[in-house]
Amino acid sequence: MTLRKADLRGSVSGPVLDTMYFLNEVALRYPDAFSFAPGRPYGGFFDSEQIFSRIRRYLEHLAEHEELARD
Structure with a gap:
């Protein structure tokens, strides 16, 4: 199942959602990269x-x- 923006029904929107999309895109393009987004390495x-x-x-x-x- 793919999560679509319409499925969120306003629970997450604007800059927060854009940031989530951006981080997911980076993770897909660079699978060996380390994300510090969760707050810890x-x-x-x-x-x-x-x-x-x-x-x-x-x-x-x-x-x-x-x-x-x-x-």
């Missing part, structure tokens, strides 16, 4: 353990500064 680019390690370090940093603030 492909998770496979990141080592998840590295992310967790950095989050732990940040939490340690916050705890150290909280402790210094109480002194």
